[in-house]
Amino acid sequence: MGTRRASADGDRRIGRRALIVGGAATAAGAAVLARDELARWWWRVPGIEKPREQGAVDYTGARWVAASDANWRRADRPDDFGVDMVIVHVTQGSFDSAVQAFKNPEHKAASHYIVGQDGRVAQMIRELDVAYHAGNRDYNERSVGIEHEGFVDRPEDFTDEMYAASARLTARICARYDIPVDRDHVIGHVEVPGTDHTDPGPHWDWDRYMKLVRRARTAQADTGPSGSPSATAG
Numbered sequence: 001m002g003t004r005r006a007s008a009d010g011d012r013r014i015g016r017r018a019l020i021v022g023g024a025a026t027a028a029g030a031a032v033l034a035r036d037e038l039a040r041w042w043w044r045v046p047g048i049e050k051p052r053e054q055g056a057v058d059y060t061g062a063r064w065v066a067a068s069d070a071n072w073r074r075a076d077r078p079d080d081f082g083v084d085m086v087i088v089h090v091t092q093g094s095f096d097s098a099v100q101a102f103k104n105p106e107h108k109a110a111s112h113y114i115v116g117q118d119g120r121v122a123q124m125i126r127e128l129d130v131a132y133h134a135g136n137r138d139y140n141e142r143s144v145g146i147e148h149e150g151f152v153d154r155p156e157d158f159t160d161e162m163y164a165a166s167a168r169l170t171a172r173i174c175a176r177y178d179i180p181v182d183r184d185h186v187i188g189h190v191e192v193p194g195t196d197h198t199d200p201g202p203h204w205d206w207d208r209y210m211k212l213v214r215r216a217r218t219a220q221a222d223t224g225p226s227g228s229p230s231a232t233a234g
């Protein structure tokens with residue numbers, strides 16, 4: 001009897017979920033949603049455990065490398081904490097040294113993404129989870145952190161490839177959580193209250209970066225929610 005009751009409840013839940021998904025799809029104005037897009041709507045419905053797949057990334061252009069779980073906290077964003085901010089960092093070291101640092105449990109810090117000077121992107125923590133990157137609990141809980149390979153006092157480290165790749169990533173994050181593309185919501189580590197960090201430093205070209213993010217945001221909107229026909233995650 002208990003089993004049958006549970007099964008009936010389960011059926012009702014699925015029915016309600018289908019209804020919510022259907023409503024969202026209509027609101028988006030899309031006649032046909034790609035299967036991956038439907039999957040994403042599905043896990044955005046509150047109260048439903050989001051599937052976690054080993055090696056899965058939130059951004060199509062990223063390669064997964066797991067950070068030590070001492071450097072982040074498991075969460076269920078954006079359901080438990082809303083995400084309304086992207087925080088820009090500079091590694092003060094090479095891409096590989098940042099990867100190694102984030103894999104090290106003694107480091108006690110890591111960001112979700114690292115962008116290299118050649119434009120490659122590594123994701124080390126899921127956006128669902130809270131990464132320890134801002135040195136401020138509230139800001140960690142509400143933000144996605146992106147590291148950039150280089151040193152704050154070396155303007156030549158901030159390459160065209162890095163700006164472009166990072167802008168595409170930030171545009172995608174802003175789209176996913178409805179974050180306005182402005183300097184109140186895309187900020188530097190230096191702007192986090194209470195921080196003693198100076199990154200990304202005076203050579204980070206904010207005007208150029210924000211222009212690139214806005215352009216990428218528009219281009220992504222034109223090509224549909226998944227960005228490209230082959231995308232499996234955004």
Ligand SMILES: [Zn+2]
Binds near residue numbers: 088089133189197199
């Ligand atoms: Zn930083």
